[in-house]
Amino acid sequence: MTRVAALRAPTFSLQALWRTAPTRRDEVLAIVGAVLTGGGDRIWAASPAAARLGIRPPITVAQARAVVPALTVIPRDPVLEAAAAEVLLTLMQHYSSRIERETAGDEHWLFADVAGLDRLVGPPAEVARLLLCEARHAGLVVTVGVARTKTLARLAADVAADTCIVAETTAAEQAFVAGLPLAALRPEPALALRLRRFGLTTVADLLALPAARVGDKLGPSGLSLLRRARGEEEGGGLQPAATPVVIGADLSLDYALDNLEPLLAVLDELLGRLLVQLAARGYLCGDLRLSFVADGGERFERLVRVSAPSRERPALLALCRLHLSEAPLPAPVIQVAVVATPASLQPVQLALFSAPRPAPDKLALTVARLQALCGPERIGAPRLLDTYGDDRFTLTPVATSTRAPTPRGEVTPPVTSLRRLRPPCEVEVLVQGALPAAIASRSFRGSITACRGPFRRGEEWWQPPEVAGPACDLYDVELQGGLRLRLAGAPDKARWWVLGSYD
Secondary structure, X not given: OOOEEEEEEOOHHHHHHHHHOHHHOOOOEEEEOOOOOOOOOEOOEEOHHHHHOOOOOOOEHHHHHHHOOOOEEEEOOHHHHHHHXXXXXXXXXXXXXXXXXXXXXXXXXEEEEXXXXXXXXXXXXXXXXXXXXXXXXXXXOOEEEEEOOHHHHHHHHHHOOOEEEOOOOHHXXXXXXXXXXXXXXXXXXXXXXXXXXXXXXXXXXXHOOOHHHHHHHHHHHHXXXXXXXXXXXXXXXXXXXXXXOOEEEEEEEEEEEOOHHHHHHHHHHHHHHHHHHHHHHOOEEEEEEEEEEEOOOOEEEEEEOOOOOEOOHHHHHHHHHHHHHHXXXXXXXXXXXXXXXXXXXXXXOOOOOOOOOOOHHHHHHHHHHHHHHHOHHHOOEXXXXXXXXXXXXXXXXXXXXXXXXXXXXXXXXXXXXEEEXXXXXXXXXXXXXXXXXXXXXXXXXXXXXXXXXXXEEEOOOOOOHHHHOOEEEEEXXXXXXXXXXXXXXXXXXXOEEEEEEEO
């Protein structure tokens, strides 16, 4: 059996403003369209203080200020509304992946399929209560209705003071709908006038009429209203849309910021909101895309690389600080947005008898902190370049997933390793018959008992001399005490160096 939850957020433009500026709740305030053009603009929404003074949509700004001269009028902020809508969507995604979004005037609606949550969360009443509490905790006032169909759930959320649950039985649904006034069905103004002229005031009055008579007297709009009163689905019922995983947060500022420290305070707040969304979905934070809008309308973007995903807020903020310090913004900004690339760690089963390895989440956190301290370009895993040159390597992103263990039965052959000396140790060498016979220095001294070489090495002999680097002769030697070394000598045997020792 399908169960649909409807979440209604009334006066959404005002709630989006109050969510970031709660001190403005008691202001005599009105909101108009996205751009404030003059006294002819229509009021879109009015605060409770303004409504008590008689300011109600859709009067014009001039008419409103004739009643209340001190009325504060501001345009709608689509950035704040989008952020508030994203918060509600995140809350609903805690309970369902089949969600439909809808906007009707200054109301924001979410519909979700919540069937089958009895064992995971609880009965529908518990789901509605949790949605209500989480929305209020996020600074948004909503009402929640749960019913068998989307139409009934919408009616339940529309008339509820906080939550309303309609039982699945036919008798309960009919009793709920019959007690509603016709205004709850939201008929068109012309249709509502005709219904009043016919003396119809409640949904029960409309349901008592035969469908044929309703169609004859009220036309197609009357039949649509009758189907709504019966709780029948319109437009195919719940139509969930595939929601792309775009996790971000943005904020419009009252004044332009031209200094790094206040800008970082704004980014800190946005990162906190963004990490809450990531944690709700079970993701870590990958690369960060910072978007800025200057006071003159110019846009700037910065990409902050995060090689080790994490949810460590101070480390991510330090990366943003480092990036913006190296590449400052060219102009003061009045709008800031942060979008994160969702990332996850793949758990790997470790071997029972192998040496312990770091946990992937702790390794990612450590790498993120090191990046914040040293810079992303200085942290990574070394990878040798395909060349004959010494110490030629590059850094690759650190793999935070734990490496899979060696399969049972596979034996790793022993490898002799060369421990490099940096810088190489210059030594004096006694040469006999074009081969080294003994060496002397502060660190190494003795006769050579075994020698392999020479191995003439030119790092990149096919390149021009200024690119190829110097050539030298390499020798692997063993001293009397058993110490094995790698020697490098100039082609003229004038200077010698110890490059390293073998284990």
